[in-house]
Amino acid sequence: MYVAVKGGERAIDNAHAFLAEERRGDPAIAVLTVPQIREQLRLAVNRVMAEGSLYDPDLAALAIKQARGDLIEAVFLIRAYRTTLPRHGFSSPVETAQMHMTRRISATFKDAPGGQILGPTFDYTHRLLDFRLAADGDVPPAPTAPATQGPVPHITGFLNRDGLIETADRDDTPPPDLTREPIELPADRALRLQAITRGDEGFILSLAYSTQRGYGRTHAFVGELRIGMVEVEMDIPELGFAICIGEVELTECETVNQFKGSKTEPPQFTRGYGLTFGQTERKAIAMSLVDRALRWKELGEDFTGAPAQDEEFVLMHADNVQATGFLEHIKLPHYVDFQSELELIRKLRAEAAAASQKEAAE
């Protein structure tokens, strides 16, 4: 029997009011401003920009406030907003070699030209809670030193000179865009990278970790990790030339991976690539490991059945907005579906009971 019902408007309105009050918290505590979130919870803002796939720190900070700090909900809000924007065009590919760097490290070359710049990192902190932060207080300005001028070349370029590592040759094939066309498998590397860079950090991290533990092992080292501001240029049709339209903070990771060679490729180092919005290095490193694991086919490696090698598994489950939408919808009313299941179970039980009675009688 199908019963159409409606109602709940007042309950929903009141739930929204309750939500707004809970979001505000104790009114005796000063209200949190969007600029405070933007400036002081910057890594949360970066994560929302990376997974929301929209670079706008103010919007990401607002989304975090509205979502009460639930970052996946904030990503959802950013994605929803993004769909309302007209697309003015696409940029020229950013030149990460021209980055104004705040951090740049290599795990493979101690004496990399340009040096190892630690930047604002947690790496060498002791992970002891700092109770001084519980009290307000100003921090002294960070020390400065004379900076070298000009762009710093990529480290993989030095390995390239000896032919020890595969090259990434310039190519201007227009890439597919999963925000405009549904993903079709098999996906090319450009499409995979787009899906991974906006994918859930936790999911990509776990997949990357699984490759390190042996599920599609690729023996990765971080050849170079760099973080900094990069200018974005776009061709303007009405001008007939390109201008810089702004700048974005990016994290770029290149892994150098051991490779024993295959039927088609000589023994050499291979590469995985990660590029993400904001200072988001865990994500960028994880992205480069997953990118490399997904390249097994083009490099002539064996498919070992590892999840990180399985393009369909990775690309179809990386998006946390899709995932949470499908997951959470099962808590919404399914009264009719459930009613039919209930009737089915009753019917099966009745049939089973009748069968056993008949058996006992015989």
Place this chain on the structure above:
Amino acid sequence: MTPDTLTGGFATPPTDSARAFRAILDALARPGTIRTVDGAEPPAPLSSAAGAVALTLLDGTTPVHLAGDHDTQDLRDWLTFHTGAPLVAAAEAAFAFGTWDALLPLDRFAIGTPEYPDRAATLVIEMPNLHPEGATLRGPGIKGSAYLSLPATAPFIANRSLFPLGFDAFLTCGNRIAGLPRSTIVRDA
């Protein structure tokens, strides 16, 4: 890009494009009816109705083809500035603008694929005149029969046989527009 190609867009894009979208939608939903659509002032030879279609439906992701005499530098520049749509050959076009003769042969245009029937072209046919008389139209959105002054019937009958694939069409004349979706069954008058 000459300064003239920078003018002639919607004066108030949010309301103008919403009104135009409604008119275009109604025209397509009710084949055989003729609507008016205003607000666009494109360079000649594009009609203002076809200009409104361009301003409302085109953007950087809708490749457009200009057929025959419609392929002028001014019109190319106007579309580029106001819509950002890339200009392409007939086979790659999501939208094509031109007179009936210039658009022929129609088998140059995309008809979609079984997985994605929406990846078909929309033809905007510029007409010297447009009247609710002539060929008989039947099908979705039409109560009984409707009539429209089509430039020919055979290509539309052939197009209907491809359903659910096939192109969709608008007919434009001045500020007036009629729609002819691929679902419409066309017969000679």
Place this chain on the structure above:
Amino acid sequence: MPSSHPQDPDRKSWMSLLARAPADRLASLFPDPLPDHTLLRAPEIGSVMVQGRIGGTGAPFNLGEMTVTRCSLRLTDGTVGHAYVQGRDRTHALRAATMDALMQTDAAPALRPTLDTLAAEETARRTTRAAKAAATKVDFFTMVRGEDK
């Protein structure tokens, strides 16, 4: 009517500088009222898909979008100005397009100091940040060399 110079590297430079300039700083250096103009394309908030290159140097891929506001206008003398600026500030785009138009007219010399100020402030911001990063550069000291034993 003054014509634009598409090949003018100077124009590319000022348009880029105006795009990167903080909106409130531009407003204080180039305050209202703006000269009379006709809007060819009213300030419009939208997005631009930012592309990267695989491996930093290879084939392009779509990284994600950024918010960008654009505007085109014409001054009363017919000069056309355009702007594409990062973010969602309509007045930033309007101001940048006005500056772009004025920079093509006789008003340019009077506006140079404004651009110079914006450029100097940008350089100062970048230098400060680079100097803080430089202070975190690692100096290695060789303790023992394996082959020395």
